[in-house]
Amino acid sequence: MKIVVDLNRCQGYGQCAFLAPDVFVMHGEESLLYAPYADESRREDVLRAAAACPVQAIMVEGSHAG
Template structure:
């Protein structure tokens, strides 16, 4: 899978970090998402898809492959 984040859309809610802390983090200064692993293993697909779905700003995109 391939993950992309749109930092301009991110509102800093942190749902992604709570859902998949090994894939996402937040900047200390403003809470904007930091992508730790743009291509995590396929066994993380469910939690990454959950993070994508829970993002209130729709700032996370997950592509298969």
């Protein structure tokens, strides 16, 4: 699945890094690093991370609802 983070919107709260630490990593206090593609096995954690973002800066593309 493809992950897109609007880094202009991201405020560095880090909720995503707590919920999916293998996909999202806080670099310093405010800078987010992330893997733009994640394995399908991580889908649930990535979707939780996107839902937990206080500013809704995370979009998950290529979702296969099922």
